[in-house]
Amino acid sequence: MSEMLSYLIPGVMTGFVYALIALGFVLIYKCSGVLNLAQGELVIIGAYMFYALSAQAGLPAGVGIVGTLLLAIGLGFLVERLVMRPLIGQPILAVILVTLAVAGLLRGIMILVWGPDTLSLPRLFPLGGVDFLGVSISYAHLFFVLVSVVLFAVLFLFFRYSQRGLSMMAVADDQQASQSVGVRVTMVLAMAWAIAALVSATGGILLTSITGVHYSAVGIGLRAIAVVLAGGLESVGGVLIAGPLIGAMEGISAGYLDPLVGGGMRDVTAFVVLILVLMIRPYGLFGWKRIERV
């Protein structure tokens, strides 16, 4: 029992970070219908920016984090303005491919600037952990949950009560109608990208604070796609349930199956879930059933 919990609990807690990254994904999808496959690169480049600010420039961690988040927001705006806007109204393949091209550009920049070594970030969380039901939970994982939940709450309030947040919700609901009542859709799209980059960077800093940062780890961001799909592409709340769920599955399958197959289950579980969701329930747990079937 405690063995299972020791796999389950860190998995669930990591899942909260997946949910955070997935939120960025859902926002872009809901506002503009774009499937952002550069999400993985946004996650990792966030971690690299934090490394550059804190380890390379020598700033204190707090300043580094704020700086990284500001840079990430800028990056999101930039991508939307330069790349996504010329492609509004293009076929779906073009839009998917262009996000892949952005991913390639970001990856190229990462390789160029930071090279092929795994870099370790400055320590953010104290070592050690607390005991819970006989399982030791590290502080890092506790922080994962804490930061994710706080950020979710902030975003919830933003979408619920601020004018900009409400206009984003309106665009997500119906682009034409919101345009006709005077919402600037282009501004909303830019903000969707900025927030997506922001939550990705946060997720990147959190996740790589344990593992160290390397450009090949973009799979973390792509795993968020499985979370999104399991939760339902249109559902913001769905990711908060699907994230920990997939994190739990990852933890358990990695714990029990890794010794059998020689490791690597963590990288593939999410994608197996993705395929199963697509085959069985393509609109996810909380998505709209409006999906085109044919």
Place this chain on the structure above:
Amino acid sequence: MLPCGTFNRTYAQDMAVVRTNLQWGILVAFLLLLFALPLFLPAEYIYLAIYISVGIIAALGLNILTGFCGQISIGQAAFMGVGAFSAGILISRFQIPFWFAVPIAGITAGLVGLFFGIPSLRVKGLYLALATLAAQFIIHFVLVHFFGGDTGVHVKPPSLGPLVFATDRSFYYIALVSVILFTFLAKNIVRTRVGRAFIAIRDNDIAAEVMGIDIFRYKLLAFFIGCFFAGVAGALWATYMGLASVEHYTLLESVWLLGMIVVGGMGSIAGTIFGVVFIRVVEYLTQLVAPTLGTMVPALSGNLLSALEILVFSLIILLFLIFEPRGLAHRWEIFKASYRLHPWAH
């Protein structure tokens, strides 16, 4: 637009790919040139030619699946990997001759492709893209963990009686004949009933279904054909390298293949070839230029080589998508039309 003075008098004439004697002459001369290339080309370029050939076969399959049938696949390189590993295992472990192993590898990749095509029965568009993305990671995992992928599978060079195709120059002929065969196949698949069904599904699947096209069957067929091409390409590459390794069949490679058909032209066989040649040549050039650039900017030289390639390539896709989404094939059509109309504009 047909060349001046050429008219369609019969159905066969209308359907013919090569219309005039001049075109026949150019085609034969071009093929002769291709066969004569190893006689005067340095070994470096022979390698590039084989690299291009393998890319063309894989990209043709992807263009049939994505460009003609409209099913987006971000996993083509993984299916190449399936072909490579099947060929490697068949040749090395089961001693099956190369000539049988390659088609079997293609069929294996096709069957795996069928499995990952099943979601296409229920979903389309970006959902399907996600399924193939998952296929990329799952196949990579399976190859590494169950088929000895980390070190790879060694493949011995093919032989036919006393002939052993171990050198670059000899393998070039295998690659060349395959690429001609598969271009011929692809060009004709898309002109038949099957190809027209693919195009109908791409343009409007509901209308296609109303016209009596069995959508599920044809979508799966497109997956099978596309992945079969990929499997053969992978098998050829593995035999040429003497090693089947997952390093060659990553997500990045899948993206490159998609980029090639976008740069060349979606739904165009000639465009596929343009795209692959264009991208591969640019890739080669960046590899040539990178060391020189490295000496000019010494601070970045260490990472420049690997970064420059991907930067240049992403930029090319980006610019093509924004400024010429119909690809090089479209430019080629414009050039042909204006050549035939010269000196008049209409």
